[in-house]
Amino acid sequence: MKNGVRRVNPSISPSIRLSIGPLLGPLLVPLIRSGRTLLSLLYPPHCALCLAPTRPGNHLCRNCLQSAVQIRAPACEVCSLPFYGLIDGPFTCPNCAQRRWHFKCAVACYLSRGVVRDLVHRFKYQRAHHLRHALGRWLGESLADPRLQNPLPDLLVPVPLHPAKLRKRQFNQSEILAHWVGQTHGFEVCNALKRTRHTPTQTHLSRRHRMENLRGAFALSKNPPVQNRHLILIDDVLTTGATLDACAHTLLRAGAASVRAATVARA
Numbered sequence: 001m002k003n004g005v006r007r008v009n010p011s012i013s014p015s016i017r018l019s020i021g022p023l024l025g026p027l028l029v030p031l032i033r034s035g036r037t038l039l040s041l042l043y044p045p046h047c048a049l050c051l052a053p054t055r056p057g058n059h060l061c062r063n064c065l066q067s068a069v070q071i072r073a074p075a076c077e078v079c080s081l082p083f084y085g086l087i088d089g090p091f092t093c094p095n096c097a098q099r100r101w102h103f104k105c106a107v108a109c110y111l112s113r114g115v116v117r118d119l120v121h122r123f124k125y126q127r128a129h130h131l132r133h134a135l136g137r138w139l140g141e142s143l144a145d146p147r148l149q150n151p152l153p154d155l156l157v158p159v160p161l162h163p164a165k166l167r168k169r170q171f172n173q174s175e176i177l178a179h180w181v182g183q184t185h186g187f188e189v190c191n192a193l194k195r196t197r198h199t200p201t202q203t204h205l206s207r208r209h210r211m212e213n214l215r216g217a218f219a220l221s222k223n224p225p226v227q228n229r230h231l232i233l234i235d236d237v238l239t240t241g242a243t244l245d246a247c248a249h250t251l252l253r254a255g256a257a258s259v260r261a262a263t264v265a266r267a
């Protein structure tokens with residue numbers, strides 16, 4: 001148990017564990033394992049980005065992993081924005097010092113540059129679903145941050161997509177990542193939110209206009225168990241924080257005890 005993160009064995013899904021029963025289990029598990037060994041002989045594991053050979057269980061080679069830009073201290077306690085200079089002790093960026101977010105903090109361990117941005121992009125827009133493992137590991141690092149461990153979260157809540165966007169993309173990247181980290185680290189996941197208003201793409205809008213654009217864009221899904229619970233919003237990339245703020249606002253109004261956020265990366 002690292003930093004209080006509960007872990008479950010992710011190699012066998014709960015439904016398989018339940019259905020194989022106590023007698024068949026000991027027979028089936030070695031069979032599944034030997035099947036995997038055979039598969040790895042036929043298809044040796046390789047890096048999801050550059051196709052270099054990797055060790056089994058590693059989805060990226062050492063070179064690609066090392067080229068991911070980590071966010072190191074000093075970074076904003078609230079929004080994880082890195083500070084490029086010498087500073088001692090906790091630091092809050094001017095943007096967070098000026099305004100009050102509805103989330104307590106938003107944690108990301110990597111900058112959305114280079115390999116990280118490339119992976120998120122391929123996962124989201126090119127339907128490269130196998131990349132969820134590599135992205136899920138980075139998201140898991142955010143979840144292990146002390147800011148998200150004390151108190152331990154009761155529920156992970158993925159940022160929802162509008163149904164029209166979901167139909168077009170066919171999956172919600174935040175939901176897939178939330179389930180990946182939920183299963184790996186032993187946290188419950190709940191689709192507590194829905195997106196009620198389709199907002200036009202926000203990239204060209206100023207920070208203030210993004211906030212206004214998102215007002216009333218989220219609502220609660222049917223009776224989610226969020227009251228008096230410590231929630232963590234899950235998203236792929238934190239850009240301005242406007243989406244996370246609007247989601248956190250909706251959850252706090254529904255009686256959540258606290259809302260924090262974890263993302264794979266930060267713009």
Ligand SMILES: [Zn+2]
Pocket residue numbers: 047048049050051052060061062063064065
């Ligand atoms: Zn590589």
Ligand SMILES: [Zn+2]
Pocket residue numbers: 076077078079080081092093094095096097
């Ligand atoms: Zn900040």
